[in-house]
Amino acid sequence: MPRVKTRGGIGEDILRIEDQRLLTGKGRYVGDLPLPDVLEMAVLRSPHAHAAIISLEDRGATDLPGVSCAMGGAALLQEAPHLFGGVQPPLATDEVLYVGQGVAVAVAEDRYLAEDALEKLFVRYRRLDVLADVERIVTQAGGDAASHDDAVIAFGEIDPLFAAADIVLEERLAIGRATAQPLEGRAILAVPEGEGLLIYAATQGPHGMRQGIASALSLPPERVRVVAQDVGGGFGVKNGTYPEDVLAAYLALKLQRPVRFQEDRREHFLSTVHSRAQVHRVRLAARRDGTLLAIDDDMLLDAGAYTARINYGMATAVTIPGPYHLSAYRCRVRNVKTHKVPVGPYRGAGRPEGNFVMERMLDALAERLGLDRAEVRRRNLIEPHEMPYDTLIPDRYGHGSIVYDSGDYPLALETALNAADLDAWRSRQAEPLADGRRIGIGIAMFTEDTGVAPFEMAVTELAADGRILIATGSPAQGQGHETSFTQIACSALSQTPDEIVYADTDTALVPAGIGTFGSRATVLAGSALYLACGKLKELLLQEAAAVLRQDKDLLSLSPGRVEGPEGSLALSELAAQAAAKGTPLRALADFRPEQATYADGCHIAIVAVDPQTGGVEILRYVIVDDCGVVISPRQVDGQIQGGLSYGVAAALLEELVYDEQGQLLTGSFMDYPLPTALDVPGAEIHHLCSPSPRNPLGVKGVGEGGTVPALAAVAGAVEDALRPLGGGMARELPLTPERVVRLIADAQAK
């Protein structure tokens, strides 16, 4: 871990570098890139969840002025069969599997004209049976339901523990289908260049996209260059290669014109991956004193029409045990096929759901035993002296078991309890507020694997002007890497931010990369960058020693210079000399940790619930977060506060509701309520610091920690508020006003 303090370095609370351009309308999002001859693409989408395509008729689409091309899936298959080798075809040819699946494409001089062309394409469908409800599908199929990929994560002997347990609880818990909705939709601009393509993309993983597009188009990867500049939010969904990416890339090559696809909001709802969508049948075994023994979970995931690129149900499975001792564990994951939009990761990617399951079951245990919710947790927490702690949970990549690296979970709990001033709130719970609302308190703790493997690379280079260029494979979609990565470089190279140049993430600059998701960018790309800076420092000192004729070991770096006891040298001079020699001073590092690193923390939510209307207001929200060493303090808090809004939304607001015909009923911002400034409270954030021993910076990821425990904390608080009125357990999210009111009505009906 770096110890020397540098202005603008690690841990300094500096203003963000990217803000100047973003505040003045000078961002460079894909839709903003001015190209004179760019064509815009639009996609015709299926109105049916499951249907055979009988015919597609062009009644003049291609004859419209300004339209370069309009074609359906069957025509595309004939023209370019090689595009159809992936999991999902770029366009449906003879059968559609969800409302929103593309059936035809048009490109034209602008989007208006492209949509005009689509209006002249007529498709005849024959409707087929629709699979919509996962529990019904599994019941009807008697265990043979078609599923994408299933797995069991388990350790220890489950059955004897359940047989001998004092307490066995069993519940059905469910988390609704939801989707990330970054404010900028998906966007790609494919520009033909030489024999290949230059692609500007709103993507979390440029290298993965390069691979995806190259293999779809049967091009060698080096002929595809992907660049990510400013990206308007990602949250998990702007990753991988979507059908529209393949279409835009193919059509740009075919027409030899730049082609842009900019998704609109309606399309985003109907074609960008959905997430969450889990139903759990979970059993908990415990002793009378509250000691947890075993958890047995059977998870059904409503996986949609095509196999997910990332099976986030597995992330749920490894998250459920959390910060607690467990003697045995089993989780069966079934990704059930439905006629809906395919699923994929969404902020937390399965972890919030897993956390919800465990924390709700602990609350149920507390309720059963008449114990305080904090006390049940306290009795089961892993202690700091047990670190590194082998959980025995099989690593889902098959590398042995998950070992937590560091953390003080009891301290996280006590810090949160003290900060929240619970006694004062508890004393207000006995009576309703003057307006009839009831106060509830929810507690949730979490551990989260962050910085998941396998690797990330970084490049550093002394630029011609003497500044230092830094580049990684992990672009930002709001996380502010331009600032935080600059801070890392400042510390490693004793520079100030003015001497650092942050490069757009570009597959031409960095040989390989994975991307920004799973709270991994700072852990992996940040560490790779730190190592690359270390290598560059060696190079710079070595070269400077030769020029200055001084002992390298006596030289050191300072902003813009190399200093020695007998004279110094500007980095710009060193750059000029390197240029003259034709040997660039450049370093590449590849960081490959053995295991993820484990962040943890505790959330406490205090809410007021109106038993009449079901309305929930969050009065106070306390977060204790341990993400190890903090690089950019304001951005860490920003991630936590932003992450919290996702947890609150999952707990109270967001749900993609489908009817039995597979029609999405909540397909716009009018009926899919995103949280506003009136819904999300300002959290009180406290930090603990247990540095990770698994990377040179001591960091852990923080992008999802604000989300993960918030579902359970808020749900637990709502339930707590209604207990004095005879309310039952909060088992299903989101807790819409209707579901809140039903907590009382249903419990009383029993």
Next chain:
Amino acid sequence: MEPQDRVRVQLTVNGSEVSRLVEARRTLADFLRDDLGLRGTHTGCEQGVCGACTVLVDGVAMRSCLTFAAQLDGAAVQTVEGLAGDGDLTPLQEAFRRRHALQCGYCTPGFLMTATEFLRENPSPSEQEIRTALSGQICRCTGYENIVQAVREAAGTLQADQRRQA
């Protein structure tokens, strides 16, 4: 009139006179972005809900995704590009930067325009008034707290400025 028919509009945008022939169906957002190259105005939903596309028309915040350019003959439009001179930031923009009120920045122009109008109408707002005023704007990144604090801080700065000038 057909949606594709062209209409002549003359208006001022950020103080400059503009005269263009536009399709009747062309939204103000597309007109600003594609015809005038003012790409600071973003669209997040094109359904009038998210507020990302907000611009000021004759000083009043309007959703440029739901407004046709052809409706604006004679109007004065202000966009994020017109908030401050080159290189400068307004006190509101400064406060957004100081308070870390933006992450991806995609929603930011809309928030800035809405808050600019709001602070002119209500120079010393309470936190609740700020939250209500901003509740028609969606931000997916920040969780709003820092935006609310930035608007508060800007209100304070503006008031201090006014006091100094008085």
